[in-house]
Amino acid sequence: MRRLLLLALLLATYCLPPLASAQALTGLITGRLVGPDGAGLPAISISLKQDGTGVSTAADGSFQLRAGAGTQQLLISSLGYITKEVYAVVKAGETTTLPVITLEINARQLRSVTVTGTKTLNEKPVRIGKLPVRPIDLPQSVVSIDQAVLEQQQTLRISDVLANVSGVYVMGNTGGTQEEIAGRGFAFGSNNTFKNGVRFNNGVMPEVSSLEQFEVLKGSNAILFGNVAAGGVLNLVTKKPRFEPGGQLSFRTGSYDFYKPMVDVYGAINNSEQVAFRVNTTYENARSFRDGVKSARIYVNPSLLFKIGTKTDLLAEGDYLNDNRTPDYGIGAINYRIPDVPRSRFLNTSWANNATTQRSATLTLTRRLTDSWQLRCMAAYQNYTNELMSAARPSTVRDNVKVGTLAGSPALYGNLVRNLQRAGSDEQYLLAQLDLTGKFKTGFLDHAVLLGADADQYRTEAVSYIAIARYDSINIFDLDRYKPRNSVPEFTRNARTEGHIRRAGFYAQDLVSISEKLKVLAGLRWTYIETRSDVLSYRDGTVTPAASRFDKAFTPRVGLVYQPIKTTALFASYANSFTLNTALDLQGNTLAPSFIDQYEVGIKNDLFKGLLSANVTAYQIVNSNLAQVISPNDPRFNANRPNAQELAGEVTSRGVEVDVQSKPYRGFSLISGYSYNRTYYSKSNTFIVGSLLRYNPNHTANTSLFYSREHGALRGLTGGFTALYIGERQAGRSVVESNPLNRLIPINDYVQFDASMGYTLDRLTLRVKVSNLLNQLSYNAHDDNSINPIAPRLFSSTLSYRL
Structure with a gap:
């Protein structure tokens, strides 16, 4: 534990001076994007029109973007929404908070385009994790499989879905009435199987056709759910x-x-x-x-x-x-x-x-x-x-x-x-x-x-x-x-x-x-x-x-x-x-x-x-x-x-x-x-x-x-x-x-x-x-x-x- 803390302090010492130097010349733009219904919009692209640098919004629609001092023009775009341009006045070393930005649905585009995933494996927040942060920010292995993949593969059972996840497998099929799943050497019982964040009795084969996402948090998740097995948890x-x-x-x-x-x-x-x-x-x-x-x-x-x-x-x-x-x-x-x-x-x-x-x-x-x-x-x-x-x-x-x-x-x-x-x-x-x-x-x-x-x-x-x-x-x-x-x-x-x-x-x-x-x-x-x-x-x-x-x-x-x-x-x-x-x-x-x-x-x-x-x-x-x-x-x-x-x-x-x-x-x-x-x-x-x-x-x-x-x-x-x-x-x-x-x-x-x-x-x-x-x-x-x-x-x- 001491070594981890010492490493943290050394890395912080290494990183903070350049950060302070950058802040002397730039400012921070923060804000939040919502849809017409007021819900936050994740994975929306926000870029500076002048130099093209940008970020994507978090799970709750919030974003932070560092920009040079002066008036900056932000380009906000995503498939299915009308592109929007917003101006922000940035002051060096300060944070500019924009009012909540509402994006309107592009109905015409939605009718004519098949929407595919825009977020990477490390950008897609998983609901079972409870904390609305990107997986790349978590010290844990996280895998999610989207609905598009499930439809392409014509999945019928959980075992079909697990063909996309390393280290999680069917360990048995006693009686042919359920699929017994394990990961990292430990059985996933009903304590480790969730549907929409709620424990789910996996003594029966769950219905896969109803899924829009399949989530796996590998490793220990006792802090979130108590007495769960060490191999990981599944969320349907x-x-x-x-x-x-x-x-x-x-x-x-x-x-x-x-x-x-x-x-x-x-x-x-x-x-x-x-x-x-x-x-x-x-x-x-x-x-x-x-x-x-x-x-x-x-x-x-x-x-x-x-x-x-x-x-x-x-x-x-x-x-x-x-x-x-x-x-x-x-x-x-x-x-x-x-x-x-x-x-x-x-x-x-x-x-x-x-x-x-x-x-x-x-x-x-x-x-x-x-x-x-x-x-x-x-x-x-x-x-x-x-x-x-x-x-x-x-x-x-x-x-x-x-x-x-x-x-x-x-x-x-x-x-x-x-x-x-x-x-x-x-x-x-x-x-x-x-x-x-x-x-x-x-x-x-x-x-x-x-x-x-x-x-x-x-x-x-x-x-x-x-x-x-x-x-x-x-x-x-x-x-x-x-x-x-x-x-x-x-x-x-x-x-x-x-x-x-x-x-x-x-x-x-x-x-x-x-x-x-x-x-x-x-x-x-x-x-x-x-x-x-x-x-x-x-x-x-x-x-x-x-x-x-x-x-x-x-x-x-x-x-x-x-x-x-x-x-x-x-x-x-x-x-x-x-x-x-x-x-x-x-x-x-x-x-x-x-x-x-x-x-x-x-x-x-x-x-x-x-x-x-x-x-x-x-x-x-x-x-x-x-x-x-x-x-x-x-x-x-x-x-x-x-x-x-x-x-x-x-x-x-x-x-x-x-x-x-x-x-x-x-x-x-x-x-x-x-x-x-x-x-x-x-x-x-x-x-x-x-x-x-x-x-x-x-x-x-x-x-x-x-x-x-x-x-x-x-x-x-x-x-x-x-x-x-x-x-x-x-x-x-x-x-x-x-x-x-x-x-x-x-x-x-x-x-x-x-x-x-x-x-x-x-x-x-x-x-x-x-x-x-x-x-x-x-x-x-x-x-x-x-x-x-x-x-x-x-x-x-x-x-x-x-x-």
């Missing part, structure tokens, strides 16, 4: 209301009887200038390359925007998803080996079903207090229900050799006795959040601050049923060997567990600009968490209450950003996060939280006048007090508490990530990335020291290249390809002292190529896509009982009509 930003009328009607169809109509309409209500709406809705129905697997889902996403005066906005958003699909635990494993069966082989019952309904409502009130200060209040509600009836995971497929207590024979090789399971859950989630952001000066220091507080609450009800053993038998190599049962049995309720989680947090961050070249980010969060669960036994009606548990934690963050030139930033940061432990120690007490230290260094570049952004990040994450089971060989082992744990382990994650994005140039655009990660047990009394954690590839890489014909006879023609590399990883079960028969299952690496073409004629667009062009085979695997093959070569097409 849905499409927002617009006052100009428009929309799109689309129909997508593809392999295995896939069809999906989509409707997206927006506009002002009764030509109002104060109220706008938007409605996204889709219906999806499909079979699968997996025999017997089918799905159907309905999604509706309505939203309303109220302009309450010139400085206050109220955004109301709803979200409804009903998803029914066949649970699919894959092809199983035999003695930790993946069997050689067809990719389509399905082992579940014919009546198995996983039904999920998710409802949410969010209110966001934004009040612009001044040109520099803004207050944002949010209230949200979410309800998630799930009902599962299925065969259990195929965990005991017979081998033809002796394995543990199972004596196999060639005649029984591949036999599987199917057991049945049923479970139900209901989750209620409430959130209240308040954020105050602003900019001010103290002497020569510029501050961009965030002050906030949040409180949320989970109430969950999980119903378990008594499992049904030995429902029937199948052979995974020969499904005709036995006649499967098709009757739906009656399940008996076993227990109901009611869980309660209450959280509250207070946080503050300050991005201090010591000079134009040197910035320091510092912040601290205090989090309070209360957890409790009660268990009702249906057998005798007794309730077993659990004592409430209280946890508190401080999570700091500090970072340094040095920008030798405006388009390059070097950064270093330290952040701390924590995870709760639910296990008990030898005395029967719950374990304290595990704290995780994260260090990150990197460089961000906007090259070739902003045409290309290239960022490199290196990191180390250390969980030095990992909860682990006390070994039976330990003299402290207590047979009465065989599952007792202690904070004795350590996990270390080290890696490098590269993210590259370009603006469109002569019709071409590029997204590319690479990541290396090694997450391993660096200390352990249970696992082999140095052994890798499961499901995480050491290497991933991605490249997407697109071309759009903008002129000539073939104007409207588009094409592109995406290449995704997922390196070797492992599933199975890690070898431990308590079970030396455990084995790991190696999963092969693969490269998946997707290709697409499209053509737009006036308002009509046709796009076609081939995914997994080379028909590569690999698996998403969990433990040794959910081995799910990836999809083979698939064809799809989308016909859209712009309203």
Whole structure:
């Protein structure tokens, strides 16, 4: 810490004299641009007409531009708005503040031009970051994917979107009902997945067609959200209301009887200038390359925007998803080996079903207090229900050799006795959040601050049923060997567990600009968490209450950003996060939280006048007090508490990530990335020291290249390809002292190529896509009982009509 402060002072000493000298000859012009509705306009170009130098407005529409003394003429322009010229009288060493400037919409231009992204990867502020500053000013790796890319790639699932993000990947697909995501070696659970800034239960596949932006904040984000995993957070930003009328009607169809109509309409209500709406809705129905697997889902996403005066906005958003699909635990494993069966082989019952309904409502009130200060209040509600009836995971497929207590024979090789399971859950989630952001000066220091507080609450009800053993038998190599049962049995309720989680947090961050070249980010969060669960036994009606548990934690963050030139930033940061432990120690007490230290260094570049952004990040994450089971060989082992744990382990994650994005140039655009990660047990009394954690590839890489014909006879023609590399990883079960028969299952690496073409004629667009062009085979695997093959070569097409 002393070294960072000393470096900061040395750099400030180096930078300030030239700055003072420049200020003697120049002055500062500040102001803010807004649209006709009074909202700030980001990424608008402002330049000095005399010499062409300029800047772009920040997320709230504000700008600062240094200019020579005298009368200066400012040229303000952006696609979709009428160009404007403004004069400013600049005095040496002083700041000239212009009145708020309103830009008028160029309706003619909007009708005739397709608007493409004008901001670089390092200029686009992300909503999930809360602080309205450019990513280049943050000591953290940030990636955002815009709607134009999602439409070009015809993304259908989150895994399709992740083909544009280095180091974030699908780690599993248990049951085929969700995509389990991880980054930097750590799983992204529901705590790490957000929709419009609100925690989102990712036990169901989210709807991608409703997104206008996909945001990733890599690394530790505990200061913003409390107990989130160390790898990063995802934020799904849905499409927002617009006052100009428009929309799109689309129909997508593809392999295995896939069809999906989509409707997206927006506009002002009764030509109002104060109220706008938007409605996204889709219906999806499909079979699968997996025999017997089918799905159907309905999604509706309505939203309303109220302009309450010139400085206050109220955004109301709803979200409804009903998803029914066949649970699919894959092809199983035999003695930790993946069997050689067809990719389509399905082992579940014919009546198995996983039904999920998710409802949410969010209110966001934004009040612009001044040109520099803004207050944002949010209230949200979410309800998630799930009902599962299925065969259990195929965990005991017979081998033809002796394995543990199972004596196999060639005649029984591949036999599987199917057991049945049923479970139900209901989750209620409430959130209240308040954020105050602003900019001010103290002497020569510029501050961009965030002050906030949040409180949320989970109430969950999980119903378990008594499992049904030995429902029937199948052979995974020969499904005709036995006649499967098709009757739906009656399940008996076993227990109901009611869980309660209450959280509250207070946080503050300050991005201090010591000079134009040197910035320091510092912040601290205090989090309070209360957890409790009660268990009702249906057998005798007794309730077993659990004592409430209280946890508190401080999570700091500090970072340094040095920008030798405006388009390059070097950064270093330290952040701390924590995870709760639910296990008990030898005395029967719950374990304290595990704290995780994260260090990150990197460089961000906007090259070739902003045409290309290239960022490199290196990191180390250390969980030095990992909860682990006390070994039976330990003299402290207590047979009465065989599952007792202690904070004795350590996990270390080290890696490098590269993210590259370009603006469109002569019709071409590029997204590319690479990541290396090694997450391993660096200390352990249970696992082999140095052994890798499961499901995480050491290497991933991605490249997407697109071309759009903008002129000539073939104007409207588009094409592109995406290449995704997922390196070797492992599933199975890690070898431990308590079970030396455990084995790991190696999963092969693969490269998946997707290709697409499209053509737009006036308002009509046709796009076609081939995914997994080379028909590569690999698996998403969990433990040794959910081995799910990836999809083979698939064809799809989308016909859209712009309203």
